[in-house]
Structure formats: structure tokens, C-alpha cells
Amino acid sequence: MCFDSWFIIPKAGTTWMIEIVDCVMNDGDTERCKRSPTHDRAPFMELNPPKPFHSGLQQLASMPSPRLVKTHLPVQLVPQSFWENDCKVIYVARNAKDNLVSYYHFQQMNQALPETGSWEQYISSFLSGQVPWGSWFDHVTGWWESKAKHRVLYLFYEDLKEDPAREIDRVARFLGKGLDQAVIDRIADHTSFLQMKENPMANCSTVPSFIFNQAVSPFMRKGTVGDWKQHFTVSQSERFDEEYRRRLAGTSLRFRTEL
Ligand code: A3P
Numbered sequence: 001m002c003f004d005s006w007f008i009i010p011k012a013g014t015t016w017m018i019e020i021v022d023c024v025m026n027d028g029d030t031e032r033c034k035r036s037p038t039h040d041r042a043p044f045m046e047l048n049p050p051k052p053f054h055s056g057l058q059q060l061a062s063m064p065s066p067r068l069v070k071t072h073l074p075v076q077l078v079p080q081s082f083w084e085n086d087c088k089v090i091y092v093a094r095n096a097k098d099n100l101v102s103y104y105h106f107q108q109m110n111q112a113l114p115e116t117g118s119w120e121q122y123i124s125s126f127l128s129g130q131v132p133w134g135s136w137f138d139h140v141t142g143w144w145e146s147k148a149k150h151r152v153l154y155l156f157y158e159d160l161k162e163d164p165a166r167e168i169d170r171v172a173r174f175l176g177k178g179l180d181q182a183v184i185d186r187i188a189d190h191t192s193f194l195q196m197k198e199n200p201m202a203n204c205s206t207v208p209s210f211i212f213n214q215a216v217s218p219f220m221r222k223g224t225v226g227d228w229k230q231h232f233t234v235s236q237s238e239r240f241d242e243e244y245r246r247r248l249a250g251t252s253l254r255f256r257t258e259l
């Protein structure tokens with residue numbers, strides 16, 4: 001079984017990247033990308049919901065290759081078959097503070113996830129890795145190191161915001177597609193925050209409200225860099241930065257927290 005491309009970390013732009021890759025694989029045919037919701041175009045590998053929903057693995061097993069696989073697994077939990085088949089991986093990372101903020105709102109609207117506790121408690125949970133899919137620090141550094149061994153395109157949410165066309169071009173080249181500038185620009189427009197927010201096939205509005213309660217927080221929430229400044233107090237930010245420096249001390253990985 002060969003999976004050909006797939007992507008990662010929760011709340012760092014997975015849905016955005018799925019839309020971009022689907023557009024790239026369909027040569028910029030943005031109408032075709034409206035054929036079905038995100039979760040059908042890129043099944044979520046580790047999702048195993050109760051009936052009548054299909055598990056991610058069931059969905060993937062019925063799809064021909066090449067196919068898009070969504071996963072949030074940390075690198076050490078990835079099935080060996082992915083590496084044996086030399087699958088292409090697109091990893092999207094996001095600065096920790098914005099990632100945390102997005103996580104916090106998502107976990108409140110997602111009725112399938114445990115309650116967040118207070119904002120203050122959630123910062124502690126995030127720093128200690130007590131959030132779905134585990135430690136942000138281990139996740140981003142584990143995948144960063146995996147680039148040396150595997151076909152991993154490691155992208156940053158902040159770079160995508162700064163220059164979507166440039167990053168879409170990188171994705172296209174990684175996937176073996178040479179696309180004209182006009183096609184890249186069309187994809188950039190179709191995958192902009194505002195377009196995706198209005199697109200029922202990309203904004204998660206097809207997920208039942210007893211799972212995603214978008215009245216609590218919309219899935220397409222803000223889509224910005226630096227929203228953390230609206231959430232952290234000065235002392236929370238300092239506590240966070242201290243732990244952050246300690247945990248990322250030995251890596252060359254660098255994030256931008258503002259543009
Ligand atoms: P915010 O909560 O900060 O708004 P994921 O898909 O991995 O769960 O990530 C969701 C985050 O990506 C949300 O962040 C969402 O708004 C943002 N996002 C989704 N599509 C986007 C787009 N086209 N441009 C910018 N941000 C986007």
C-alpha cells in the first residue's frame with residue numbers, strides 16, 4: 001500500500017495545505033476541488049469515529065494512489081510502511097504561541113476532545129504536552145530532524161501567510177508539478193483565508209455541529225500571525241518564552257511570531 005503525500009501538526013494549517021495540494025494535484029482546477037469536503041479528499045488516517053462514519057483507514061483503503069493522507073502523528077509513530085514506500089511528506093509547522101491559541105479555541109469547539117480548563121491552565125497543559133497529539137516541542141523538532149532521512153518538505157505557516165504563491169510553487173515542485181504563474185495565482189486566490197472561509201467544501205461546515213460546534217468558535221477562526229498577543233499577558237508570555245528557550249535550545253529550528 002503506497003501513500004503518496006500527506007501532512008501534519010494540529011492547528012498549524014493542515015486544512016489550508018490540503019486545499020493547496022488538492023489544487024496542485026488537479027492542475028489548478030479549483031472547481032474540481034469543490035467536489036467534496038476536505039475530510040473526504042484527504043482522509044484523516046488516525047480518526048476512528050463511531051458508525052455510521054467511516055474510519056480514516058477505511059476511506060484510504062478504497063482510494064487509488066496517488067492519494068492525500070492527513071495525519072497529525074508525531075514522527076516516531078508513523079507506520080514503517082510510509083518510509084518503505086518512500087512517501088512524500090509535507091509538514092506544516094506554526095509558531096508555538098499562535099499554535100497554542102488556535103488549539104485552545106479548537107478544543108473548545110470540538111465536542112470530541114476533552115475540556116480545555118482555563119486559559120491559564122491550558123498554557124500549562126500545552127507546555128507539558130498534555131494536549132491532543134502530545135508535545136508541540138517534540139512534534140516540530142522530531143519532524144525537523146526527519147528531513148535528513150526522508151522526503152519531507154518542511155513548511156511554516158508564517159511563510160505561507162507572507163507569500164502564498166512562493167510557497168505554493170515550492171509545494172508544486174516537490175510534488176513534481178511545474179505550474180504556470182497564472183495557475184499558482186489562481187490557487188493562491190482559491191486557498192486564501194477569505195475564500196476558504198466561504199467555501200463549504202473547505203470550512204468544515206459539513207462536520208456535524210454535535211462534533212464541531214462552530215457557534216463556540218468557527219473552524220476558520222482568524223487565520224493570522226500574531227494573534228497570541230491578544231491572549232497572553234506579559235507574565236504568561238515570559239513564562240512561556242523561558243520554557244520555549246529551554247526546549248528548543250539544541251535545534252536549528254526557528255519560528256517567527258510576527259510578520
Ligand atoms: P486560527 O485558529 O488561528 O484561525 P488546522 O487546519 O491544522 O486545524 O489549522 C487551523 C488553523 O489554520 C486555524 O487558525 C485556521 O483559521 C487556519 N487556516 C485555515 N485555512 C487558512 C487559510 N487559507 N489561510 C490562513 N489560515 C488558515
